Amino acid sequence: MTDTAATTGQNADATGKAAGVTSEMQFHPQPQAGPATPWAFPAPERGALPNGLTVLRCHRPGQQLVAVEIFLAAPLEAEPQNLDGVATIMSRAFTEGTDKHSAEEFAAELERCGATLDAFADHPGVRVSLEVPVSRLPKALGLLADALRAPAFADGEIERLVRNRLDEIPHEAANPSRRAAKQLSKELFPASLRMSRPRQGTEETVKNIDSAAVRAFYEAHVRPATATAVVVGDLDGTDLDAVLADTLGEWTGNTAEPRPMTPITADDTGRVVIVDRPGAVQTQLLIGRIGADRHDRLWPAQVLGTYCLGGTLTSRLDRVLREEKGYTYGVRAFGQVLRSAADGTGAAMLAISGSVDTESTGPALDDLWKVLRTLAAEGLTDAERDVAVQNLVGVAPLKYETASAVAGTLADQVEQQLPDDFQAQLYAKLAQTGTVEATAAVVNAFPVDRLVTVLVGDASQIAEPVRALNIGEVTVVTG
Amino acid sequence: MRTIVDRPTDNADLGPSVAGRGASWAGVPQHVPKKSARNGNFADRRCACIQWQDSTAGLVQYAIEGTYMPMGHTATAQAGSGGLTATEHRLANGLRVILSEDHLTPVAAVCLWYDVGSRHEVKGRTGLAHLFEHLMFQGSAQVHGNGHFELVQGAGGSLNGTTSFERTNYFETMPAHQLELALWLEADRMGSLLTALDDESMENQRDVVKNERRQRYDNVPYGTAFEKLTALMYPEGHPYHHTPIGSMADLDAATLEDARAFFRTYYAPNNAVLSVVGDIDPEQTLAWVEKYFGSIPGHDGKQPPRDGSLPDVIGGELREVVEEEVPARALMAAYRLPSDGTREADAADLALTVLGGGESSRLHNRLVRRDQTAVAAGFGLLRLAGAPSLGWLDVKTSGGVEVPQIEAAVDEELARFAAEGPTDEEMERAQAQLEREWLDRLGTVAGRADELCRYAVLFGDPQLALTAVGRVLEITAEEVQAVAKARLRPDNRAVLVYEPLAAAADADAQEDQQEGADQ
Structure with missing residues (x-):
């Protein structure tokens, strides 16, 4: 490669010392990439324990911190009426004591391993995530197995978790992005669908939860036969079969038929809902609808098109809203699977999210719609x-x-009933997806007249300019 | 729990990455943000960044939140350097270069630390270092407009920049075969930023930064708590009295000439450290570094920052009560702690971990489990090299509990800890937690590159990054007790109390009734 001094520096208007500096620097042409080292998304080895637990394992040389992901087929939809949040409380209660340890002892034992353990409930089911240095994997996996096999669900601990959860709710409501997400779900989904309501329950439902309800949910929906464990890390030097047999292998339970899922539907009639926050210095935007999930053959094109629309700072939305106009710190477009199944009952949330200063709310939405219209008219x-x-x-x-x-990705695939090589195939498909397909997918994903817009901001400042945009009927709700 | 190390930093570029969006520290700290963040947003709920946040006792790190910033891993189980090595080099123009080979994955991290942060700013120009960091992404002699972003991302890389009190960093993680591009890009802006810097970028990024401030500080409950605590903790005129985000008035006042002068003063090869970590050929890498950076002239325009030293203890409690629209009462406090780079700082880290790091900590057990007076309670440490470090207590109250009740319990626990010291088991747990966090950081190429730069810039020796874990494991229970006794005292803290506005509290309660909870 020939080195050539660029002249740009000498021509610039920078004065004094700066011009001196640049004139002395020797510039070189932009380098070319070297030969790429082949890389492939790792293929797991799939198997099962005698108790029916599905196990995916993946040896990653050098990864001394092992990650274990457990998926439990206990979907939010299975929560009994008026007990929204019971799956969340159950998930949290897994780490609050077992038949061997009290709640405090359990937390202490886990931290003694240098481990972290987290559990949360979502629409497809419950996920439990463990990370631990490989040397302490047997002990930590033993604690995890105890938590799944024999959770204490002591009355006192459940009562505490319920109170704690009730205390969290006002904090979430106060956060503009959380508040927007809650409102969008309420707008999009029919009230009969679990998805229309907060994942972790409302004050009205959480207060109904007690240890009997938690145990009943556990007994109905948690069993090794419908669970999967994913173990990833440097497994050389670990007899994983023996470790699993001594830990998760001790977990017993009956079998169960797969639970049919209610198809996801949504009302995406174009409209605007303003959640009023008098005095807010910014407006939180969340603009969404539902669309194709990973089982749809359009998924790769949708991923590609959505990235072009709002995946990063140089995508179409930020190129205008941030880098030209300075209305925002950043706006993103994304597709996130809500729940997905091989039978096609699933869907992804397709959305555009960000916050803009109050004064710029009308102009920013106007520009955002222009970006969408231009995309539809001219394509990528x-x-x-x-x-x-x-x-x-x-x-x-x-x-x-x-x-x-x-x-995490392997467990997502399990949770969404995808083949183990889905991610590896996705990369191949992305590379084969053309401009026309990506354009069609993103235009179909974000049609200008089928978007539900939630704005958390000062209604007295923003309602009028937003009405003037004619992007749908505008309503204002409190808080 | 250790870390709020990078909490007061501000990102240039990516805007709201997934880490920053949901799990705002303004929400409920401790384990709560992790769980709720995953469920609460439609963003990538399983970004590794969220893992990172959870390890911070609720004091969420905003700093290193690049799109694909990989967090956590390749931690080696053994203490000490874990087999990692690094070599040091210096170009004739003064640029220090650190290389560390790791061929596990075909990726390479480039990290560049400039020895300038908000502590170098002058009165009336707070926020300038961070605003300037944004301008570094607006093009240079051979890179047009947003070319830096476009080229890195188009090469399959991820990138970001952050500003803290003590430094400004820029980093790219690249597929290994694209390493040369990242070096070329960093050199171009180090040597020629001013040829591209113009009013248009300045005005645009001023607006972006002001929106960043609104989004992350002004428009979220408790959003300005850290700024208030810092202002209390470091007296008027102290270089750490203001945080990197700066004030709106100063952001408005900054001029293009200020930005130019800032570049001429601080952006020079002899005021920077470059690290390259990962699947690299050291000889080839060094040749590239020489080729691209070697002709950039060094200069000595920089003045040392104002002295940040302060007496070991404040000598009397400072206190501010804030009445604001917040969802619950909160007790926060900043304790003056030993500077980073000392055994005492590591001992303080362990003390705060035992007291307020994670779900087996004393404060969590006391306030959340037993008394049930708090929804979350935790301690974090902001390690600072050029001033006393800051131990940050954050307790959000439960239901109608009043702050004095919480404060009495905290004081009792701290006094007991100072009197008795940690138990052997608590030491074991705290060391295991800190060990994992350190190994996490050193386990990714990007994390290691950042730590190597940190120790080179702040302590003059990058090798210290590789032995940090060992130093934490050497600390004794006696040292932990000693630092707690000397520092975790009511007369050595600034207290910030949040009281919700009565009207707001009522309205919130009503709204919850109507709308149910967030999801």
């Missing part, structure tokens, strides 16, 4: 598509450097 460019593919595919080795990232 080949250059945009190429850069997006290079990014989405190219970052894979960075994204999956750690065991926990790999385990």
